Amino acid sequence: MQPPRIKEPSRWARWLMAAGSGNSYRYIEELIAAGNPLFALGQFHTHGGANTSADSGSDIAALLSAWKQDGAELKRRFDTNQDEAIDLPEWEFARGEARVEVNRRRQPGAPPPAVEVLGNTLDPDRPYLISAAAHGKLVAQFGGIALVFIAISAVAAVILSWGALVRATG
Structure with missing residues (x-):
């Protein structure tokens, strides 16, 4: 129907x-039913889904921040040369351990759902258009x-x- x-x-x-x-723009709204042909111009992005990196930077940063709260435990785990300071090689090792921990905590085979987004381009010479024609x-x-x-x-x-x-x- x-x-x-x-x-x-x-x-x-x-x-x-x-x-x-x-005006440099015009909006005409019309219902485009599922299955109808669609012509679209714009900037297309996919967020999430199987292409999402398994080592989320924000998750790793949050875990490292939590580890920093307990300085004694951080030094016990990662201060390998016992100089009472975490130097660059030790910190890189800690970052690697955090990445491993984040990957271990994630549910295997459950990537976040993919969301496709069509939006306006940053180039003013390229139009943004969605049409059923x-x-x-x-x-x-x-x-x-x-x-x-x-x-x-x-x-x-x-x-x-x-x-x-x-x-x-x-």
Whole structure:
């Protein structure tokens, strides 16, 4: 069953909307049902899922912070040269042990769920667009509107040039 569609604006209304009201964006909301084709342009990211690194930096940092709370225990475990200070090689060893501990605590085979996100790009020349219309239909619709405005601009340029020529010679 198809969802109810919003009434399409007339051709003239679409042309006026394409001319814009000075805004660089326009929102038209419509329901896109599951299974319907989708055309999307933007920056796509996947967060979480099987591609997530098993040694989460924040989990390791939290464990190291907890270990730092008990300085005597930290020195007992990792001060291998007994100089009462944790030097760089000993700290790297502690970080490795924390990574092993974090991996041990995690449930095997249970990666966090993947979340796909389509968002605006950081490049202003690349559009962010989600449409239920096919690419060819979008190109035809907006290409035709662009040709009309190019023709109007060309006619206006000819009229302005003719007016400037008449004024200069007359």
